[in-house]
Amino acid sequence: MRRKSRLFYLALSVFLPPMAVFLFAATDLVYSQRNMEELVRSYVEHFTESAAKNMGSGGGARGNPFRPAPPGRFPVLSAVLDAGGMSILHSLDERGRLAGLLESTSGLIPVGSAGEVLGPGRERFTAAMFHSDDGEYLVVGAISWNDMQSAAATVYIWPFFMVAAALWSSMSIWYMWRRIIRPIGRLEREISSIRWGFDPMGGEPIEAVEEIENMRATLVNVSRSVMDTQSANRTFMNDMVNVQEDERTKISRDIHDGPLQDVTALIQRLHLARLPGNAEEDTLRELDLAEKIALTSVKEMRALCDFLNPPWLELGLAQSLTELTERQSMQYGVRIFLGVDDDLVLPDPVTLAFFRVVQEAITNSVRHGEAKNIWVDIKKSENGVELTIQDDGHGFDMHESGTHGLRAEGHRGLSNMEERMTLVGGRLKIISFRGEGTCIRGFLP
Secondary structure: OHHHHHHHHHHHHHHHHHHHHHHHHHHHHHHHHHHHHHHHHHHHHHHHHHHHHHHHHHHOOOOOOOOOOOOOOOOOEEEEEOOOOOEEEEOOOOHHHHHHHHHHHOOOOOEOOEEEEEOHHHOEEEEEEEEOOOOOOEEEEEEEOOOOHHHHHHHHHHHHHHHHHHHHHHHHHHHHHHHHHHHHHHHHHHHHHOOOOOOOOOOOOOOOOHHHHHHHHHHHHHHHHHHHHHHHHHHHHHHHHHHHHHHHHHHHHHHHHOHHHHHHHHHHHHHHHOOOOOOHHHHHHHHHHHHHHHHHHHHHHHHHHHHHOOHHHHHOHHHHHHHHHHHHHHHHOOEEEEEEOOOOOOOHHHHHHHHHHHHHHHHHHHHOOOOOEEEEEEEEOOOOEEEEEEEOOOOOOOOOOOHHHHHHOOOOHHHHHHHHHHHOOOEEEEEEOOOOOEEEEEEEO
């Protein structure tokens, strides 16, 4: 409610000033027109009355009591009528025009005061009629609003300017409401209604000024980026959970198939050694077999510990990869060629990332590509450190969407390698074609 009231007050602050100006101007126009009409009536009334008094001062009908209007005064059409209503004197204006006025009004001109009458062609006049002092003559005075060029223009043209200004102001207000105020309100409601990271911000684009449209487009992109980030985070967390479960399953299987079987066999040998009636030679033989089984179990558990947390990582990248490739070469029966720059020193997180990438790549080359020869090369370049792993295996066809597509199909090895490189600020590129082997290139700036 508070945001809506603020928007309302904003619109009100925009609309009120032009409306106040329009109302003030309209009020001023009405009063100006009324004052002009009062002024014209007063002028006609005094002019006609003065002329009538002159007619009764001994001038008779022979003199002309009318003089041309001085500069700046209103032009008055005037006439002197005899008792029969015949015009015996008239002003210097067109006589026929005044006659037409007298004929068309036919007694409607007020006597003793000025009033509004309509002449031929609905021409508007302010007219007055006065009797001379001796009562023999009737003096008529009239002003045509068409003759009042400057005054009439001001009175009649000014409303058109006011209407034009009002229309322009209304259009401006309508445009501001439609393209600025209403879009901002809609954008605010849209932003407050979505759940960032879950709901997309889209739909029909709003019609607004370019700046608001650009701002909304930016917010749409931001909402999509947030959704992509949230989706990637959820996928990453799911992958982490799956990897942990896979590792636990693998460790459980290795313990079950190795040390656990050895311990079971060891218990069996100790049980046989303790059987009543055994000869000393039989007991010693069983104890010797139990000792060998125990040594084998210790060796398998040490190998498992070395796989989970290789102690030789503390010796540096070259020594740790040398130990890894020698063990995997013996384990898988493949030839692994390793090349690492002697003076290459990397931080521990980077060393671990490179170690795990090489470990995973060799395992994939043997298990999936059935490679017989694998080349691992790590060297410094002008821009960073380059890692290359090449094999002569069967190769495979990369998914159209890259490692994301392989991950969706359940193959997370390559995706895990890519994520390890990304976490340390590097990038990974996988090149493989069926029947041509696989090449993995990593780069760390």
